[in-house]
Amino acid sequence: MYKKILIAGALLSTTILGTGSNAALARDQIRIVGSSTVFPFATTVAERFGKNTPFKTPVVESTGSGGGLKLFCSGAGDNAPDITNASRRIKLSEVKKCAANGITDIVEVKLGYDGIVLANSKKAxxxxxxxxxxFLALAKNVPDGEGKTTANPYKTWKDVNPTLPDLKIEVMGPPPTSGTRDAFVELAMEGGCKSFKWVKALKKKDKKTYKALCHTIREDGAFIEAGENDNLIVQKLNANPSAFGIFGFSFLDQNADTIQGSKINGVAPDFDQISDGSYPVSRSLYFYVKKSRIGKTDGIQEYLAEFANDKAWGPEGYLADKGLIPMSDKERKNWAEKVKNLQNLSM
Amino acid sequence: MTETFTRKTPELARRHAGEKRFQWLGKAAITIAIGFLLVMVGTISWMGVGAFKQTQIALDVYLDPQEIDTAAPNKADYGAMVKKAQRSKFSDVKKHNDKRKLYKLLSSQAAFTLQHQVADNPELIGQTAKIWFIASDDVDMFIKGNTNVDDSGNAGKLDKKQLQWIAALKSTGDIRTRFNSSFFLSGDSREPELAGILSAFTGTVLTLAVCFALSFPVGILAAIYLEEFTPKNRWSDLIEVNINNLAAVPSIVFGLLGLSVFLNTFGLPRSSPLVGGMVLGLMTLPTIIIASRAALRAVPPSIRQAALGIGATQIQTVFHHVAPLAMPGMLTGAIIGMARALGETAPLLMIGMVAFIVDVPGSVLQPATALPVQIFLWADSPERAFLEKTSAAIIVLIVFLIFMNLIAIILRHKYRQRF
Known part of the structure; x- marks a missing residue:
């Protein structure tokens, strides 16, 4: 018995380590980290890149924008990622952190836009x-006369605005850890908040109070945190036609047969209106490349070429099929040029 | 018999009623548990069974000998040939926009399918061949009845025209559903119709192999030493308390440990099954030690006394008599620990195994992902077709789990000895 175990153990370890000996520790494979919003697009490009070129398919991790940039800036060596995706622009503090770790040359690539929609079931x-x-429907505190605020009293959409239907406010959205939530708060909530003149004036005087007022979502049950999984929100909308959900445009695009996006400021969330910036709740998506890794990791330039290509990010490209909102022709040309010249990031 | 035993006293009736009540409660508990299990397995199978089928569309492709160089057939533009075949099938499609819609009926894999066909059967060049291509996920979902036609005549991402083409293909028998072998034979993909579980499955097998190779010998040796050799004192008590605590530590903590020790200090490759297996190995170690100690304790002391009595040394007693008897219990403990490791995603997140990985890992040092991670990633994807893939992957995971438990049962039976 004892011998048998020893033999089995020895066999097992030799097979594991034996097959491991051919693994290359040097990098012949691009490593990408970052935003979960960019993840579906980056993986699509990575997959095509792996199929159409002799290079290995890049490994793409979904770590979130902040987590991705942290890993990206952790070093210039083989163990750190070559590229990071972000659903917001890199911050100055992150550029500095990168520089402190010897990463000074970063190429910035904007790949397109993402819209955030407020959608409900087609049954309603x-x-x-x-x-x-x-803002008035979802904020924790709402302005009540000049300079004063009160806890949000609105129960139905009609309370908020008499032209809206008499329907209970019930909105499902992502939790605070999500980038979609950050963007929604910054673009939609703050946008509505600023429409009060005295609040806008407050921004200059007392930024902290301003932020607390504009960025805090109500916690009395009208806004329901529905978890990071947007598919779940879509399913719940189908079950509850009076509810609304907040998620990325690609989920609306993929479920257009059962849900519809609400018009915001008179603009419907669709490709053209998000692309030209008239839909108010949209953000830019980016990825960042370490210039120093070009030549050390195989295929980075070819990957960039695959991405910065109308076949991929153009209005008829395969990323548009996945729900990416393309940039205008002029903007694409401009960014493609920057990618080609490997132009350094300038803040 | 005296009267005392035959007469039914109120006391006895009350006690019998108590027993009956308990039995009913027990039965109710089991029914509820089985009910939940059935609902879970039922919904998952119902939602996932579609993923084992694949929709295919047939096209008559003319393999133009002028386009294909027989010396280097891989260089030809097969994508164009497929598109041409689609256009000739529906010759009334003229507008650019309509053509694009037509092309979207097929998966982006079509060009590769044709390329492989030509590579396998070079004699096809110059002929018109009927070839089955994988349909796009939108068509697949429609054929399986997962999208409904709305008032405006569209179904999901398919519009009226595309639905007409599908109806036309259906009427000529050029659309069919077949067993989806690529689900088992290919790696992950962003196109739901092409996505498979092979890379995740291989990653899981490699990770568990490392986990087993690390935690089983260490766990068993630790258990034997602690149970049979250490004197009982304050130190051994302290160790025991610590092991019990370790078994209850949340798994993400082990992930953080792996990140800081294995990746940052030792510089082992990120996302590799080696690191994943080591992290999960550390996590299962306490479970194995506790189960193995319990198994050793269950061996009757008479066995030890008899062995020692006829002159065996302590180590002979343990390895010739006690350990073999405890082996079934130890194996069960190990497999229960591994089954827990099989379902973990949290620690893998920290060491970079939650990733999009297409290539099937060939060794423990190459990037890999695991089955539960694959389920998590698919569940989070916007395409509706990933919904059934998610359930199908869960089915595979459950089957894998049942298989592991089966091995545990077989091993237990094989090594069981009766006294």
Whole structure:
């Protein structure tokens, strides 16, 4: 018995380590980390890149924008990622941190836009909202006369704006850890919040109070944190036609047969209107490349070429099929040029 | 018999009623548990069974000998040939926009399918061949009845025209559903119709192999030493308390440990099954030690006394008599620990195994992912077709789990000895 175990153990370890001996520790494979919003697009490009070129398919990790940049800036060696995706622009503090770790040459690539939609089931009527309506319906405290605030008293959409239907406010959205939530708060909530003149003036005087007022979502049950999984929100909308959900445009695009996006400030969330910037709740998506890794990790330039290509990021490209909102022709040309010249990031 | 035993006293009736009540409660508990299990397995199978089928579309492709160089057939533009075949099938499609819609009926894999066909059967060049291509996920979902036609005549991402083409293909028998072998034979993909579980499955097997190779010998040796050799004193008590605590530590903590020790200090490759297996190995170690000690304790002391009595040394007693008897219990403990490791994603997140990985890992040092991670990633994808893939992957995970438990049962039976 004892011998048998020893033999089995020895066999097992030799097979494991034996097959491991051919592994290359030097990098012949691109490593990408970062935003979960960019993840579906980066993986699509990575997959095509792996199929159409002799290089290995890059490994793409979904770590979130902040986590990705942290890993990206942790060093210039083989163990750190070559590329990081972000659903916001890199911050100055992150550039400095990168520089402190010897990463000075970074190429910035903007790949397109993402819209955040407020959608409901097709079984119910579509809504037309303004950013002010969104803010008043979802904020924890709302302005009550000049310079004063009160706890949000609104129970139905009609309370918020008499032209809206008499429907209980019930909105499902992502938790605070999500980038979608950050973007929604910054773009939609703050946008509506600013429409009050005295609040706008407050921004200069007392930024902290301003932020607390504009960025805090109500906690009395009208806003429901529905977890990071946007598919779950879509399913819940189908089950509850009076509820609304907040998620990325690609989920609306993929489920267009059962859900509809609300018009915001009179603009419907669709490709063209998000692309030209008229839909108010949209953000830019980026990725960042370490210039020093070009030549050390195989295929980085070819990957960039695959991405910065109308076949991929153009209005008829395969990323648009995945729900990416393309940049305008002029903007694409501009960014493609920057990618080609490997232009350094300038803040 | 005296009267005392035959007469039914109120006391006895009350006690019998108590027993009956308990039995009913027990039965109710089991029914509820089985009910939940059935609901879970039922919904998952119902949602996931579709993923084992694949929709295919047939096209008559003319393999133009002028386009394909027989010396280097891989260089030809097969994508264009597939598109041409689609256009000739529906010759009334003229507008650019309509053509694009038509092309979207097929998966992006079509060009590769044709390329492989030509590579395998070079005699096809110059002929018109009927070839089955994988349909796109939108078509697949529609054929399986997962998208409904709305008032405007669209179904999901398919519009009226595309639905007409599908109906036309259906009427000529050029659309079919077949067993989806690529689900088992390919790696992850962003195209739901192409996505498979092979890379995740291989990653899981490699990770568990490392986990077993590390935690089983260490766990068993630690258990034997602690149970049979250490004197009982304050130190051994302290160790025991610590092991019990370790078994209850949340798994993410082990992930953080792996990140700081294995990746940052030792510089082992990120996302590799080696690191994943080591982290999970550390996590299962306490479980194995506790189960193995319990198994050793269950061996009757008479066995030890008899062995020692006829002159065996302590180590002979343990390895010739006690350990073999405890082996079934130890194996069960190990497999229960591994089954827990099989379902973990949290520690893998920290060491970079939650990633999009297409290539099937060939060794423990190459990037890999694991089955539960694959389930997590698919569940989070916007495409509706990933919904059934998610359930199908769960089915595979459960089957894998059942298989592991089966091995545990077989081993237990094989080594069981009766006194």
């Amino acid at each position: 009527k579509a809504m037309e909202l303004t950013l002010k309506d969104v």
